[in-house]
Amino acid sequence: MADDATEQGDGEAGAGAPKSRFKLIVAGVLVFVVLAGGTTSYFLFMRPKGEEKHVEEKVKPPVFVDVPEVLVNLSGLPGERVQYLKVKIALEVKEEKQIEAIKPSMPRVVDIFQTYMRELRAGDLNGSVGLFRLKEELTRRVNAAIQPNQVSAVLFKEFIVQ
Structure with missing residues (x-):
């Protein structure tokens, strides 16, 4: 009988331990939630x-300058079919007063675009990586041509390889 009483006592003590752990976990979760x-x-x-209001006042929408349409034949190996590239481009500038400063340089910008794009091959323009590289190179060349103004x-607007 003494064995029965000892077993019952151990069972009650063992059952109390999981309840106290559960209470500890619930208390920790409640502290975290609070x-x-x-x-x-x-x-x-x-x-x-x-x-926030101060930042909103400084933000101005960008302004865009259209570049005349550019149509060039792409570079290729002799005997290959001639491919053409037709591009409509817009330049993004920060302020409207930059438009008037850029317009007199527009023939130079178009010349730079045509000269660079005539050296491209159709394979250079494949995928989004090719277009991204072309955008970055054209941006760099435009900024060099219209200094001290900068294009963002x-x-x-249109990009066709035929």
């Missing part, structure tokens, strides 16, 4: 709003 809720409410409701990006 801290996360407090942090979230601070960032959503109590953070100073003055910085060269954008393709």
Whole structure:
């Protein structure tokens, strides 16, 4: 009988240990939820709003300058079929006053585009990587031609390889 009483006592003590662990885990989760809720409410409701308004006032929409359409034949090996590239391009500038500074240089910009694109092969333009490289190179060349003005990006409005 003493063995029965000892077994029952061990069973009750063993059953109490998982309950206390469960309570500890629940308490830890509750502390985490309260801290996360407090942090979230601070960032959503109590953070100073003055910085956002100040940033919004400085942001101006970009301005675009159209470049005349460019049509060039692509470079290829002798005996290969001649391929053509037709491109409509827009230049992105930060301010509207830059448009008037760029327009007198537009013949130089078109010349730079044609000279560079005539050396390209159709394989150079495959995929998005080829177009990205072309955009970056054209942007670099335009910025060199129209200094001290700067172009933010060269954008393709139409791009046809035939």
